[in-house]
Amino acid sequence: MTPTTVLHLQSAFQLEHACRHYKMGETSIRAVDDVSLTVPSGEFLALLGSSGSGKSTLLNLMAGLDRPTSGSIVAAGRNLAELSSLELARYRRETVGMVFQSFNLLPRMTLEENVELPLRLAEVERNDRAARVREALEHVRLTKRMGHRPSELSGGEQQRTAIARALVNRPKTLLADEPTGNLDSATGEAILTLLREIQGNLGMTIVMVTHERPLAEQFADRLATMGDGKLLSTAATATAAGRAAEARQ
Amino acid sequence: MKLRDMTELAVRNLREAILRNSLTTLGVAVGVASLVAMLSLGVGLQQLATSRLSKSGLFDSIFVTPKTNLRGPGAGPPATRAAAPKARPLNEEAREELTKLPNVIEVYPQIRFFTEVRFDGKPYATMVAGMPESSKASGSFDGMQGNFFSSTTADEAILQTEFAKELNAQTVSLIGKELVLRYAERQALAAQPGESNEGGGFSVVPQEKHLRIIGVVDTEPASGFGGFGSGRLLIPLLVAETLRAAQVNDLRDVLRGTSGDKPAYVSLTVRVKSPSLVDATEAKIKNMGFGAFSLLDASKSLRIFFSVFDLLLGIFGSLALAVATLGIVNTLVMAILERRREIGVLKALGAADSDVKQLFFVEAGVMGLAGGALGVFFGWLIGQALTLGTNIYLKRQDLPGVQISAVPWWLIGGAIGFAVLVSLMAGLYPASRAAKLNPVDALRYE
Numbered sequence: 001m002t003p004t005t006v007l008h009l010q011s012a013f014q015l016e017h018a019c020r021h022y023k024m025g026e027t028s029i030r031a032v033d034d035v036s037l038t039v040p041s042g043e044f045l046a047l048l049g050s051s052g053s054g055k056s057t058l059l060n061l062m063a064g065l066d067r068p069t070s071g072s073i074v075a076a077g078r079n080l081a082e083l084s085s086l087e088l089a090r091y092r093r094e095t096v097g098m099v100f101q102s103f104n105l106l107p108r109m110t111l112e113e114n115v116e117l118p119l120r121l122a123e124v125e126r127n128d129r130a131a132r133v134r135e136a137l138e139h140v141r142l143t144k145r146m147g148h149r150p151s152e153l154s155g156g157e158q159q160r161t162a163i164a165r166a167l168v169n170r171p172k173t174l175l176a177d178e179p180t181g182n183l184d185s186a187t188g189e190a191i192l193t194l195l196r197e198i199q200g201n202l203g204m205t206i207v208m209v210t211h212e213r214p215l216a217e218q219f220a221d222r223l224a225t226m227g228d229g230k231l232l233s234t235a236a237t238a239t240a241a242g243r244a245a246e247a248r249q
Numbered sequence: 250m251k252l253r254d255m256t257e258l259a260v261r262n263l264r265e266a267i268l269r270n271s272l273t274t275l276g277v278a279v280g281v282a283s284l285v286a287m288l289s290l291g292v293g294l295q296q297l298a299t300s301r302l303s304k305s306g307l308f309d310s311i312f313v314t315p316k317t318n319l320r321g322p323g324a325g326p327p328a329t330r331a332a333a334p335k336a337r338p339l340n341e342e343a344r345e346e347l348t349k350l351p352n353v354i355e356v357y358p359q360i361r362f363f364t365e366v367r368f369d370g371k372p373y374a375t376m377v378a379g380m381p382e383s384s385k386a387s388g389s390f391d392g393m394q395g396n397f398f399s400s401t402t403a404d405e406a407i408l409q410t411e412f413a414k415e416l417n418a419q420t421v422s423l424i425g426k427e428l429v430l431r432y433a434e435r436q437a438l439a440a441q442p443g444e445s446n447e448g449g450g451f452s453v454v455p456q457e458k459h460l461r462i463i464g465v466v467d468t469e470p471a472s473g474f475g476g477f478g479s480g481r482l483l484i485p486l487l488v489a490e491t492l493r494a495a496q497v498n499d500l501r502d503v504l505r506g507t508s509g510d511k512p513a514y515v516s517l518t519v520r521v522k523s524p525s526l527v528d529a530t531e532a533k534i535k536n537m538g539f540g541a542f543s544l545l546d547a548s549k550s551l552r553i554f555f556s557v558f559d560l561l562l563g564i565f566g567s568l569a570l571a572v573a574t575l576g577i578v579n580t581l582v583m584a585i586l587e588r589r590r591e592i593g594v595l596k597a598l599g600a601a602d603s604d605v606k607q608l609f610f611v612e613a614g615v616m617g618l619a620g621g622a623l624g625v626f627f628g629w630l631i632g633q634a635l636t637l638g639t640n641i642y643l644k645r646q647d648l649p650g651v652q653i654s655a656v657p658w659w660l661i662g663g664a665i666g667f668a669v670l671v672s673l674m675a676g677l678y679p680a681s682r683a684a685k686l687n688p689v690d691a692l693r694y695e
Contacts, residue, residue, distance in 0.1 A: 065597060065688045086601050093599025104594045104692065108265055118598045120254040165598070 011074075012173050012205035013039040013062055018071035020057050020229075031057040033229035034071070041172070044199055044206045046216035046237075049226035055209045056177055058226065062207060063098055063175045064088040076172065093122050097166030101178035103158040105150040105165070111137075112146040115165045122169050136164040139198055156187035160194065167198065174198070176208040180215060188212070192219040250604045252611075259611040266584065273573075273580040274620045280570030281624020281668045285660060286631035287566035291559040293632065293654035298551065311519045311531045313347065314540040315339045337538040339514045347519050350533055352526045357381040358514040360489040361480060367429040368416050375412055377430065378480020379489025383520065392649060395424040395464030401487045406430075406460040412481035413465045420465045430458040430482070435495040453495050460484065570668070573620070574675040577613055581679035584612070585686075592683055593691025602684040609680035610673060617672025621665035628664070629656045 020032035032054045039045050047055040060066040061073055064080050067088075073080045076095045083091060092098075097118075105114045115133045124132065137143045140160035150158050159179060166174055176195065180188030196219050199206050210216050216223055221240040225232045250258075263270045302308055315338060337343065347356045360379035365372050384390070385397045390407075398405050406428065413420040416428075433453040466483070519541075521530050527543045534541040585592070592605055632654030640650040 060689050063597070065692075086603070089596070089599055089601035089604075092597060098597050100597075100692070104590070104597070106591060106594065108261065117595075120258070121250055121595070121599045121604065123251055123254075169599070 010041060011038050012041045012043070012076075013037070013207070014072075014074040015062075016072045016074075018058070018061060018068045018073050020054075020061055020066065021069045030054075030229045032061060032068070035226075035229075035231045036071075037224060037231055037234070039205060039207060041205050042199070042203055044196065044219065044221045045208070046220035046223050047207065047209045047226060048211065048213055048216055048223055049232075050211065053226040054229035055226045057229075059175055059177050059207060059209045063096055064091045093118065094169060095171055096173045096175055097169065097171040099159070099162050099166050099174065099176040099179045101181035103150070103155075103162045103182070105158055105161055107150050109149070110146065111142065111148050111150070111153065111161050114150070114161060115168050118165060118169045124169075132168055133164075136168040137161075139167055139201070140164045140194060154187075155183050156190060159183060159187075159191050163191075163194065163198070167202075171204070173205040173207065176206065178209055178211070180210065180212060188215060189218075195219070250600070250607070255604075255607055255611050256615070259608060259615050262584070262588070262608075263612055263615060266580075266587070269580055269583070270616060273576045274616045274623070276573040276576040277570070277617060277620025277668055277672060278623035278627055280567075280573035281621050281664050282627030282631060283569040284563065284566030284667070285625050285628025285656065285664050286635070286654070287562035288559060288660055288664075289628060289632040289654040289656045290635065291555065291562045292657060292660060293636075293652060295555040295559070296655050297651055297653060298555070302551070308524045308544060309521055309527065311521070311527060311534060311541050311543045313339065313517045313519055313534055314515070316538060316540045339517055339539065343537075343539070344514070344517055346537065347517060347534065350519070350530060352522045352530060354520045354522060355381065355383060356517055356519050357383075357486055358490070359516050359518065360486065360494070362432065362494045364430065364432040364494065366482060367431060368426075372431075373412075373415060375481045377432070377482045377484060377489070377494075379486035380407075380480075380483045381486045381518075390464075390466055393464050393466040394421055395462075397464065398485045399463070401485050402491075403463075403485060404458065404460050404488060405463045405485065407464040407466055407483040408462060409481040409483070410465055410467050423462045423465065426462050428460055428462060430460055430484075430492075432456055432458070432492060433495045435493050451495075456492070458488075458492060570671060574671050577616060577672055577675035578679060580616075581609055581613060581676055582682070585609070585679055585683045589686065589691050589694040592686050593688045593694065596686070596688035597692060605686070606680045606684035609683050610676050613672045613676025613680070614669055617669040618665065620672070621668030624668060625656070625661050625664050629654075632656060 015035055015037040018032055018035045018037075019030065022029040022031055035054075035058060047058060049055045057066070061068055061080070062075065064075075064083070068081050071081070075091070078087075078091070080088065080091065105111075106117070109117070112133055115136055116129055119129045119132055133146075134143060137146065140163050142157060142160050142164060145153060145157065145161075150161065153161065159182075163174075163179075174195070179195070180191055183191060192215055195206055195208070198204065206220075208216070208220065213223075217237045218239060220237055221243075222234060222236050224234045344356050344358070347353065358379075361376060363374070363376050366375050366377075367373075380398070382398075382401050390397050393407070395407070398407070408416070408420070408423065410420060413423055417423050432455075434456040436452050436454050519530065519534065521527055531541045531543055595605060595608075596602075636651075636653050639653050643650055
């Protein structure tokens with residue numbers, strides 16, 4: 001086993017010179033520009049940056065929703081840039097779960113049906129689905145609202161539902177794009193507490209895009225700051241240092 | 250995604266925009282209804298025509314006659330004429346031989362003779378015809394007054410309406426009454442010592458037969474080519490045969506020397522199991538030395554005519570369905586615009602392009618299936634309405650009712666299948682457009 005392979009096995013993501021350039025007329029927009037970044041398994045990474053810094057584009061690349069123009073993004077031992085669209089769909093279905101700023105729940109489905117949707121896509125046996133949905137909803141403490149539609153839930157509850165939906169296929173990684181962007185600060189904090197708790201319980205890797213630095217510092221292990229498509233800096237948070245100290249004691 | 254899940258999602262999606270999708274489905278239904286109504290009319294008329302014709306026995310029958318050696322002027326010198334082989338008589342022996350041919354259901358002679366009937370002490374001249382048992386199925390006796398013959402050997406008679414009116418204007422009152430048939434029985438002359446009877450003459454003996462009138466019928470059923478000169482008094486064929494009444498050909502047979510102690514037939518009708526067997530059987534009969542001909546060619550032309558007729562009706566009927574498919578395309582393209590974000594979510598959750606494509610495909614298919622089923626029902630209703638309207642008209646004209654439309658199973662299955670197929674084709678473009686949506690763009694869509 002080569003050192004690189006070992007690194008790949010230990011890291012949830014290994015980005016090498018990843019670029020995502022767009023053409024707009026004659027202009028080339030470098031949404032993600034030569035980003036190299038390693039996200040170890042089990043880490044809670046916060047991607048920070050101002051609007052248009054490329055953090056959401058980078059998250060989309062890591063989610064397999066988009067492909068890098070050049071460079072490589074290795075996740076679960078496979079370079080996403082080389083996967084077929086069918087393999088990428090499978091990757092999105094089985095390896096990662098996604099949470100969005102605007103929740104993206106299907107309004108005509110009940111909470112239970114929304115959470116069940118990824119199980120349908122993954123062709124999980126019908127008999128196993130109810131238990132899996134309940135398990136996911138237990139993680140977000142929403143089992144009592146299973147029959148409700150999204151419009152009948154608060155913003156926080158909707159985001160918790162979206163988290164349950166992201167968890168239901170038991171992925172290794174959770175990717176969250178501004179999960180607190182549509183929530184008040186108290187609810188946002190509650191959501192991040194929940195994410196942190198889930199990460200601890202399930203040993204998941206979380207990559208979260210946010211522009212709220214205080215929240216990121218409070219909950220994430222490491223901050224990666226982006227600007228103009230480039231990765232400007234990465235730094236461990238005080239929370240991580242505290243946790244490491246706790247662990248040493 | 251599994252088909253069941255896909256179908257559940259598709260039906261759920263269709264329910265969401267219930268009004269628009271119902272209208273689109275109704276459009277398909279109208280298209281299918283017009284197709285089904287047109288074709289049911291074609292099928293109904295074809296069935297009406299062919300059932301009447303096949304009941305008449307024209308298309309599964311071969312008409313056998315003795316091979317006559319009629320030669321006109323210039324047919325050859327007298328020497329050649331003398332050498333012509335003697336025609337084979339169409340007698341009892343020939344009839345048995347014909348009966349034994351494969352696929353032959355029945356062989357019956359044409360027995361018709363002109364004679365006198367006495368009823369209520371008055372004489373009436375009329376044509377008597379023997380009816381085979383199978384003529385009951387021809388449909389001509391449907392709606393008759395009274396009943397068909399109780400048995401093949403019953404001394405019973407059915408009168409043709411016009412003749413019955415001559416006997417009594419109140420034709421119903423004739424049923425159950427008796428009439429006397431006076432006819433000339435053909436009796437072979439005893440052979441003189443030292444002579445064979447072959448080619449000998451016969452004597453004609455006047456006879457009487459008492460018959461009970463059991464029914465009155467409008468028209469005599471067409472009983473083959475021999476049916477020229479309608480019978481006005483119908484009796485069971487077996488009874489007619491036992492009468493051994495002298496017929497028009499007897500004198501001719503005596504002159505030709507083909508008359509024997511047994512009567513020869515003017516013609517025999519050979520019925521085979523199906524029209525497709527007519528050709529082969531006809532060839533065999535000709536090989537046996539008889540003249541034979543059938544009306545199968547006419548039946549073929551009829552089938553070709555109705556095939557073209559159905560095709561044209563189908564094309565006209567399909568026009569409405571073609572318009573309906575545009576409705577499906579429109580509905581699904583609108584659905585893509587409305588559900589753009591949903592498509593993005595599905596893709597983010599792991600739906601492959603093919604899943605999205607199939608989802609839209611199934612939605613189109615469900616609309617096609619529902620529209621097809623509804624359309625078949627509407628088409629059947631239209632057919633029934635046309636039949637009802639036609640029958641009201643026919644009744645006013647004093648004509649019997651008919652079923653002019655028919656919706657056979659193949660039409661039901663074919664129409665629904667066609668509707669689904671056309672809908673799926675209409676769904677091709679929207680489905681592939683939905684599948685190609687970029688998930689990042691779709692998720693950004695408000």
